[in-house]
Amino acid sequence: MFIFEALGYKVSKIFSRPYKSGVYFLCNRFTEFIKSMMYIPRSKIVVSWFNDYHSLIPILISKIFFKKSIIIIGGYDAIVDKENSHGVFYKKNIRSKIARLNYSLVSEVWVVHKSLIKGCDNAAKKFSIISGVETFIKNKNLKIKEINTGYDSRYWTFDETMKKSGILTVAFFSDKRVINIKGLDKFNKLASLLPSEQFLIVGEVGIDIAEHIKLEPNVKVLGVQNKDQIKSLYQKSKFYFQGSRLEGLPNSLCEAMLCGCLPIGSKVFGIPDAIGTTGILFDNEEDLKKVATYVNSTFGKKEFKNARKRIKEKFSLMSRIEKIKENI
Incomplete structure (x- = not known):
């Protein structure tokens, strides 16, 4: 508001x-x-x-x-x-x-x-x-x-001096239903295909995710983080995973891309529109083998900047403000 x-x-x-x-x-x-x-x-x-x-x-x-x-x-x-x-x-x-x-x-x-x-x-x-x-x-x-939702690129920034690594996913994981909706089973499956990569789940609250999914050894879990902590995690992470079965336009995905994360996402709702050609999309578990190959590819600042540019140009906060202004 x-x-x-x-x-x-x-x-x-x-x-x-x-x-x-x-x-x-x-x-x-x-x-x-x-x-x-x-x-x-x-x-x-x-x-x-x-x-x-x-x-x-x-x-x-x-x-x-x-x-x-x-x-x-x-x-x-x-x-x-x-x-x-x-x-x-x-x-x-x-x-x-x-x-x-x-x-x-x-x-x-x-x-x-x-x-x-x-x-x-x-x-x-x-x-x-x-x-x-x-x-x-x-x-x-x-x-x-x-x-569309708009995102503040002045706050969600890409830190070129920071070395990026690992694969991150963020949500408010409060029950088994959210675990299913956000596609944590696929996140965990991808971790099994990439045992040398570090995977991080952020947002566990009121439950123990490990009681619902047998997590791979290279998957770590954190509780709910504040906005600044989330920003720091985005900036440190190389990839962001959005494996949801349903979404509108995912805030976490767009924020992560503004921070230079390369996006990995399922082909539903607003996820493909957010990602465009700056990352990789998948349909099912079989596609995760292609995702693993993608993760093992070589990326640099150009690709990180392209992910940021996609959200900055397509879903900017100023664009949302202008659309709201036109429609009220």
Whole structure:
């Protein structure tokens, strides 16, 4: 939301933490109602990050006061992954009905990548993942726009003096479901093909990844790191691995590329668009042999700079700011 502030808007925030408790759930809805009644009458637009319970009341009140409303879609709210019981539309329950209702009421939907509009065919073929906002809406007149996430190349920098080595992957690994979604089995398989390379998993929290995957000896695990620590790890790493079965436009991948990491990624959703020709893409475990050959190739500063250039030119923070400015 800092982008709206940078554009000169005063931003009033309604923050709803996800709670399983019924009491806290009702408290969230009550707070949303009170704050919406306070803020929306004197606001120009209402923006909801993600489509879920928290979106409904602000959107309803925006309709009452004839205000423009926008939902920004990140991925979870535009997919169904039955194997991992993942996605807001996975179950036909009150939550999914509210999400559909939100789509019918909102003025516009912004997606972080175009694959979240009509869906990703490759993810459907490979993993039977249903995706795309248009798959879940009845309002065919709904305006859906691609406004990519933007990344700050002034912060995420490539340090030419630092020797790069190893293969890194980063996520918030909080349960077995995330391990599956982020493709850690393939990361571990690649490690078995490259025993002399160091592999690092970052973001273990609340679980022991080694209890779910028998990790190769050359795979290390770290807990959650802060932003500066993550930046340092990106700068030290030679490759970044994004083996997800579903994504929007992966933040970690783009940040790592800005720091000069050569990208390795699966051919789904926004991953190929982020990588382009600056790294290597794979479809299945058989392709990992080709990835191993790629990793063993010789690379230098030119290739690291090309990865950075790809994100800097295609997904810059300034480009996102300009797109938002044009659409509000």
